[in-house]
Amino acid sequence: MIKRKKLVIFACLAVFSFSMLPFFSTFAEESATTPKEKQDSISTKCSSIKQSLKRVQNSDKNTRVSLGSSFQTISNNFITPLNVRFLKNNQFNSDLNTTQTDYAEARTEFNQLFISYSQEFEELLNIDCVNNPDSFYHRLQSVRNKRTEVAKSVEELKSIIEKHVSTVKNLRNNPRSENE
């Protein structure tokens, strides 16, 4: 009986330990100390690093606006009216409809990711890098991760546009086979 109890306790502990592994690894990543030479470099060059970051921040804002404007133009002036025109002609194309939905979702995601990235960026700029180089560097890593997510969402939008253009080209070249 006692042996069985021990076995159950051991099994529970093993399951608990395995379930906690992802949390421990995340914690380990976050708590990893920044190398001493990087900390020193951040502390001494704090002001110039922040200036560079502000330049990147301004450039990102302009890029976001240019991209956002073009993405909006493609949606409002092209994809939506084309689908409406198909409907008015009693034609239905599932690929075009899917593109419209995917594109709208990808645009929303892009905006949300950019907001999240910008907020993280602002928090980074608010950290005192002279006295807290370690937390500054950790936040910088987090900003980099968010930036990568934004870049991925842009690529996703670009690939949806490419797919859309290719669908329209197919429709133009093979009108009968594509229209359902």
Place this chain on the structure above:
Amino acid sequence: MNRGGKNLIILGVLSIAIAAATSTVSLYVYHKSGDIYLDCSLPEADCPSARSDSEENNRENTYSFSDSGNIDERALTEYLNEIQTPITMIQKLGKPFNDDALSDKSLGI
């Protein structure tokens, strides 16, 4: 100071306090919601829609594919030609938000 004057001062102070409180709340919401990062009306935001200096930008914003008419080869060719304008604008930006801008090297860390 008579009673009317006192009331007038109280009214003025209250109005200022209410205006300050509502402005603070709305600015907080504006910031917290993230709209501040997407706002084209900010002076530092270089919104193409607000610029009139570029013929290409104007064209990008003014052309719209008509939602009525036939679906034929001619219409789709026009569509494919015109959609190239915003696509080119996107391509001109290269690979936006790439990792290089925030690398240790470019920040001098």
